[in-house]
Amino acid sequence: GAVVSQHPSRVICKSGTSVKIECRSLDFQATTMFWYRQFPKKSLMLMATSNEGSKATYEQGVEKDKFLINHASLTLSTLTVTSAHPEDSSFYICSASTGLAGNQPQHFGDGTRLSIL
């Protein structure tokens, strides 16, 4: 149980392109979804927290207009990297949690490796 599917797993695209990443909870309803960015051999850096039907809460330093997050249902959240540039290249991972995130585990997707040329 508690499977999270993230798609696509890898994207290579030209600078200026917008890229959409999907995160789905397959066998549970995710009250809260999180989006992280991870650099090689580094920690998980939280970008934003999203709750179904409400606006995402972004961490300090994360551009809202650059990284658009939509949590349309209890099983789907999307992250759109708008007008991506080489510095946006990274590993993006989503996670999903039921109920209160503090006392419930986060279940992670397999991540999306984004490469901007």
Add this chain to the structure above:
Amino acid sequence: QQPVQSPQAVILREGEDAVINCSSSKALYSVHWYRQKHGEAPVFLMILLKGGEQKGHDKISASFNEKKQQSSLYLTASQLSYSGTYFCGTGIQSRGKLIFGQGTELSVKP
């Protein structure tokens, strides 16, 4: 503020034990432990909540010292499959987000 994990890296032989520590400067509500293998998603290991507790399954267990705001992950009789990077994630509220430590890279050799 990011919790501090120690050690940063550890190399073990199969069957040896290891302890990974996670310290925070803030009062914690919860500590989560995850293991991530190279190129894969982090996998949930366990959660410890304030009140001070200890949990375990199989040969992996953890403790949470609320007074010191520290958690320790214990791996006993390590197996090759234990290799990976271990992250602690700390939460200061019941409804809150997690802030992850910098990770501890564990390598178990035959």
